[in-house]
Amino acid sequence: MTTKLKSFDASRYSIFIILALVFVGASFLSPNFLSVDNQLNVLRQVAVITILAYGAMTLIIGGMIDLSAGAVMAFAGVSSVMVYKDTQSLLLAVLVGIAVGVACNLVNAFLVATLHTPAFIVTLGMMLMARGAVLELTQGQNVLQLGDFVIIGQGTWGWAPVPALVLLLITAVIWYLMNQTRYGRGVYAVGGNEEAARAAGIAVAWVKYKAFVVNGVLVGIAGVIFMSRVNAGLPNAGVGYELQAITAPIIGGTSFSGGVGTTAGTLAGALIVGLLGNIMNLTGVGSYIQQIVMGLIIVTAVAYDVWSKRGRTRTTILRSGRRGEPAAAGADPGATADPPASGT
Amino acid sequence: MKTPTRRTFTAGLAAAAVAVGLAGCGGVTVGNPGSDDTAERTQKDSYRVAYIARAQVDSFAAWLANEMKDEAKDYDDISLQVFDGQADDEVENKMIENAVANKFDAIIIQANNGAAQQPYIQQAVDAGIVTITTNPRVDGIEGANSVDANPYDQGGVVAKLALEQVPQNAKVVVLNGPGGNFHSTQRRKAWEAEFFEKRPDVEIVAEDIANWNKDEALTLMEDWSLANPQIDAIISMNDNMAAGALEAVKGKSAFDGILAYGVDGTPEATLMIQKGEMTATALQNAAELAQLNMKAVHDLLTGAEDEVNVDIGNPLITKDNAQKYVDLYKKAGLITQ
Numbered sequence: 001m002t003t004k005l006k007s008f009d010a011s012r013y014s015i016f017i018i019l020a021l022v023f024v025g026a027s028f029l030s031p032n033f034l035s036v037d038n039q040l041n042v043l044r045q046v047a048v049i050t051i052l053a054y055g056a057m058t059l060i061i062g063g064m065i066d067l068s069a070g071a072v073m074a075f076a077g078v079s080s081v082m083v084y085k086d087t088q089s090l091l092l093a094v095l096v097g098i099a100v101g102v103a104c105n106l107v108n109a110f111l112v113a114t115l116h117t118p119a120f121i122v123t124l125g126m127m128l129m130a131r132g133a134v135l136e137l138t139q140g141q142n143v144l145q146l147g148d149f150v151i152i153g154q155g156t157w158g159w160a161p162v163p164a165l166v167l168l169l170i171t172a173v174i175w176y177l178m179n180q181t182r183y184g185r186g187v188y189a190v191g192g193n194e195e196a197a198r199a200a201g202i203a204v205a206w207v208k209y210k211a212f213v214v215n216g217v218l219v220g221i222a223g224v225i226f227m228s229r230v231n232a233g234l235p236n237a238g239v240g241y242e243l244q245a246i247t248a249p250i251i252g253g254t255s256f257s258g259g260v261g262t263t264a265g266t267l268a269g270a271l272i273v274g275l276l277g278n279i280m281n282l283t284g285v286g287s288y289i290q291q292i293v294m295g296l297i298i299v300t301a302v303a304y305d306v307w308s309k310r311g312r313t314r315t316t317i318l319r320s321g322r323r324g325e326p327a328a329a330g331a332d333p334g335a336t337a338d339p340p341a342s343g344t
Numbered sequence: 345m346k347t348p349t350r351r352t353f354t355a356g357l358a359a360a361a362v363a364v365g366l367a368g369c370g371g372v373t374v375g376n377p378g379s380d381d382t383a384e385r386t387q388k389d390s391y392r393v394a395y396i397a398r399a400q401v402d403s404f405a406a407w408l409a410n411e412m413k414d415e416a417k418d419y420d421d422i423s424l425q426v427f428d429g430q431a432d433d434e435v436e437n438k439m440i441e442n443a444v445a446n447k448f449d450a451i452i453i454q455a456n457n458g459a460a461q462q463p464y465i466q467q468a469v470d471a472g473i474v475t476i477t478t479n480p481r482v483d484g485i486e487g488a489n490s491v492d493a494n495p496y497d498q499g500g501v502v503a504k505l506a507l508e509q510v511p512q513n514a515k516v517v518v519l520n521g522p523g524g525n526f527h528s529t530q531r532r533k534a535w536e537a538e539f540f541e542k543r544p545d546v547e548i549v550a551e552d553i554a555n556w557n558k559d560e561a562l563t564l565m566e567d568w569s570l571a572n573p574q575i576d577a578i579i580s581m582n583d584n585m586a587a588g589a590l591e592a593v594k595g596k597s598a599f600d601g602i603l604a605y606g607v608d609g610t611p612e613a614t615l616m617i618q619k620g621e622m623t624a625t626a627l628q629n630a631a632e633l634a635q636l637n638m639k640a641v642h643d644l645l646t647g648a649e650d651e652v653n654v655d656i657g658n659p660l661i662t663k664d665n666a667q668k669y670v671d672l673y674k675k676a677g678l679i680t681q
Contacts, residue, residue: 032570041566131401140406141678144612154594230558231591232612236401237559281567287553288523 014308015252018301019268019275026279033279040161046274047163048073048229050267051222052245054174055215057266060249061178062211063191063258064112064119068104068126069219069245070238075134076100077223081233082137084149093149094224101220102213104130109212113205127242134235143233153228163225170218175263177214187211192259248273251301272301391450391645393424394443395637398454398479399431402556403584404608404630405454407678408479411634412452419642433460440464443473450474450641458482458526474644476652478637479628480526489644489652491636495527498607498626498658499534499581505624505660506539506577506605510546514576517568518551519561519585528556531581531607539579549575554585561588569593577603583613583625590621609661611673618666626658627669631676 026033052069059066080097084090104126111122155162178184186207189197198204227233252269254261276297280290393416397409409426416424427443429436436456443451444467451468455461455477462482468475469487481490510516518535521528540546550568554560561580569575569592580586583606593599606613609627616622636654643649661669673679 030571035570038567038570041570045563045566135400135406139410140400140403142403142610142612144615144679154591226559229591230562230588232558232587234403234558235406236403236557239401277563278567281550281552281564282571284550284571286551 014305015265015268015272015301018304019272022272022275022279022297026275029279030282032282036159038278038282040159040164042271042274042278043164043167044161044229045278046270047161047167048222048226049241049244049274050167050248050270051170051218051225052241053248053266053270054170054263055218056242056245057249057252057254057261057263058174058178058187058211058214059119060246060254060256061191061258061261062187062208063194064208064211065123065246066105066108066212066215066219067120067123067242068108068130069215069222070241071127071130071134072101072104072216072219073223073226073241074235074237075104075130075137075223076220077227077237078134078138078143078233078235080220080224081143081146081149081227084146085143088147090149090151094152094221097224098217098220101218101223102216105212105216105219106209109209112212113208138233138235140235142235146228146231146233150228150231153225154231163229166221166225170221171263171267174214178263183207183210188259190258244273247298251298251305253305273298387646388421388449390421390423391641392448393422393450393452393641393645394427394439394446394448395424395452396427396429396436396439396443396454398429398436398456400428402431403610404628405479408454408630408633411630412637415631415634415638419638422638422642422645429454429456431456433457436461437464440468444468444471448473450476450645452476452478452637452641453482454479455482457524474641476637476640476644479633481653489640491633491640491652491654491656493628493633493656493658495530495607496534497655498527498628499531500538501626501658501660502605502607502624503535503538505662506579506603507542509603509623510539510543510577513545513547515547515549515572515574516577516579517565517572517575517589518548519564519578519580519589520551520553521556521581521585523553528581535579554588556582556584558584558588558591561585562592565589565592569596569599573598575599575602577623578605580604580606582606583608583610583622586622586625587612587616590616609659609669611670611678614661614666614669614673615679617661617663618670620663624660624662627661628658629656632656 032038052073055069056066076097079100080093083096084093087093108119108122108126111117112119152162157165178187186197186202189200189202190204190207194204226237248270249261249266250256250269251272252262252265252267254266273294276294277290280293285293395409395412398405400406400409413424413426416422427439429439433456437460440451440453440461441464451473453461453465453475458480462485465475465477465482465485465488469485475487476489476491478491479493480495481492482488520532549572552564554564561584565578565588578586578589580589586604586606590604593602603623605623606625607628609625609629613622613625617625633656636656640649640652640654644652670679
């Protein structure tokens with residue numbers, strides 16, 4: 001451990017190195033890429049997916065998953081739009097969007113944490129229910145003429161786009177929750193080893209409820225921003241967003257087996273995807289090629305990240321000369337990279 | 345305050361779950377052998393008609409499904425059941441198989457992919473069931489009927505207008521529907537033949553697929569408008585994408601007066617045209633499609649017609665006549681104020 005701290009551990013920062021490489025590479029490919037307008041544009045574009053990604057990250061670290069995020073986002077966003085149209089109250093509309101997100105996730109939490117139903121199945125069911133509910137609510141039609149509701153998705157505060165500011169605020173809150181609170185440590189512990197967490201006195205079910213509530217708040221906010229950005233209540237919005245939301249944390253080093261992941265890594269993962277999409281649009285790369293390039297880069301980035309951490313594990317074993325302890329700690333790539341995980 | 349809100353939404357979700365479940369039960373009856381009765385149709389007091397919609401999440405398909413349900417109410421002898429193909433060939437094919445197995449008197453199919461559904465539509469025809477393909481028409485099936493809009497004409501009527509409106513040496517962007525989609529490719533062909541081949545001075549600075557979606561078009565246009573400081577027109581294969589692209593340049597002075605063309609004549613596009621934000625679209629009237637479908641199915645079932653293949657019109661909507669269509673949508677409850 002002491003030996004490790006003495007040298008710069010590049011593998012711990014591999015995802016940020018990849019992000020930097022994408023950024024530098026993109027800056028050579030298009031003269032418009034580095035402009036302030038474009039950077040703000042990218043932040044605006046990645047806001048919704050990154051907010052959803054933080055929710056997905058929280059659940060994956062806790063050993064769960066949410067396949068309903070896209071559909072619940074649409075349900076929450078459209079509900080918010082409808083309330084705004086009826087009341088003209090932006091605050092109430094936002095609160096209703098969040099309430100819908102939380103309500104759907106409380107149902108998920110009850111089925112997962114209390115009834116011990118697999119999250120994969122529960123959230124798959126919620127995906128169908130939420131999509132059905134929003135289609136029934138709107139009869140499949142877009143809700144139009146949103147008026148000042150668009151401020152949330154299209155407005156600026158000074159020069160900064162509101163969605164980007166919301167994203168920064170949420171990033172700080174999620175980082176704090178995951179790294180500085182008992183709740184965060186509980187999520188890491190439950191995802192890392194549920195039985196051990198229970199034996200250690202952690203209220204596992206309560207932690208899962210809280211993780212779903214956090215996810216619900218984030219999905220609700222994402223829904224409000226999405227609808228405001230497109231200036232319509234779209235009941236068909238968010239199809240496939242659950243997978244995009246999962247992609248960012250996985251690229252950012254979150255382990256599907258739970259217990260491992262960081263807020264910064266998820267942000268980096270979302271930015272890599274966002275920057276790639278942006279530079280390909282700026283340079284006129286067609287959508288078929290974009291899919292190939294995106295897939296290749298995602299697989300390469302994750303493979304490199306895993307490979308570099310495996311290298312570190314081997315190095316740690318060799319340096320320590322004691323196989324048992326370090327091997328157990330390093331068996332899960334990235335486990336030692338996360339202070340809260342190691343803290344639990 | 346918290347409890348009632350939660351209760352309301354939970355109750356809503358439960359109701360939706362029941363609705364989804366019931367819909368599923370209606371569509372999935374298996375094990376019945378398909379009828380091979382190809383004899384002449386016998387007159388009945390009532391007819392069971394299945395309408396297999398492409399996808400209820402597609403706003404146009406949902407509008408058409410709603411219009412079909414409304415129109416069916418005008419026929420005392422028709423009982424219409426609507427099924428959701430979920431934009432999935434496999435699901436849509438199963439729905440057709442189930443409708444054949446359930447011995448519906450007629451099946452109206454809004455294909456997700458004509459080629460993928462063709463053998464299953466053929467099965468329905470071979471089983472002696474009145475079969476209509478609609479929006480889009482599926483060609484090459486002997487004995488099937490069709491009610492459709494002509495997507496080439498829809499694109500063409502807007503392209504001809506753009507021929508006069510798009511300035512010399514203009515730079516334009518083009519937004520397409522999903523790859524391989526019949527309506528998208530036909531509309532794009534019309535733009536090529538009726539506009540781009542006649543206007544070699546016009547340059548396409550960017551073109552891509554936005555899958556009919558407003559949010560995807562918004563993201564593309566945000567990026568394109570940074571890479572191309574001059575864009576004179578948005579040429580979109582549907583209205584949703586045109587509206588999304590316009591959202592991206594809203595408030596940017598460099599793009600004041602940008603022209604935008606779509607197809608479908610959605611309520612949103614009609615309002616935007618009325619306000620002068622969008623230039624023109626061709627109406628694909630779901631109400632008219634539904635009227636013709638129900639008339640066709642009734643005529644075929646009662647023996648008034650042996651074969652029906654009809655197209656609806658493609659009226660052009662511009663600022664001059666937008667009010668008429670806004671009023672139409674207000675009457676239909678699709679525009680609420």
